[in-house]
Amino acid sequence: DTEVTQTPKHLVMGMTNKKSLKCEQHMGHRAMYWYKQKAKKPPELMFVYSYEKLSINESVPSRFSPECPNSSLLNLHLHALQPEDSALYLCASSQGQGATAVDTQYFGPGTRLTVL
């Protein structure tokens, strides 16, 4: 089973709202990722958690705050977002072998975020 789940599927929020995106996997993977994808562009990496510790932050604005409560869960807390943050937010997980060739990432279905 290579399933990564994400909730909610769609989210509409105002610029003053606080919301959270949730990602879950039960494959025993130890690395989890957040990507942002704008229309007609490839996914862009935001954060990487490895063994529940933040290992990569791709200079993401502080209005995006990731959290990894345990090895199966990954959250993305959103606060004071801008309309240009509207995008598809993708979560992925992998075994967590880092730079080794076999570390394959599996993606969840994504959350479509609209910021008004």
Added chain:
Amino acid sequence: QKEVEQNSGPLSVPEGAIASLNCTYSDRGSQSFFWYRQYSGKSPELIMSIYSNGDKEDGRFTAQLNKASQYVSLLIRDSQPSDSATYLCAPGGGKLIFGTGTRLQVFP
């Protein structure tokens, strides 16, 4: 920083033909490559991974890797309209840096 280049397309092929998708990369240290398929509005789905020079076949899909030329390709035989999607190439190694993707259109 890994850089990956793909022709954005669209690549249009008739049903039943072979579709050839190409990807070049700049990091000579890249050891593995992944091809993902992404339907419009959906998330990327893994199609193939390849680690060694040469060809790797899986059903109608064949990935080809040439590390000396820093080139990786994906061939889709007997293309079907359901193959119409964007195909993303990415070198492996922790951080996936995707190419821009090639949009494939298979017409009946």
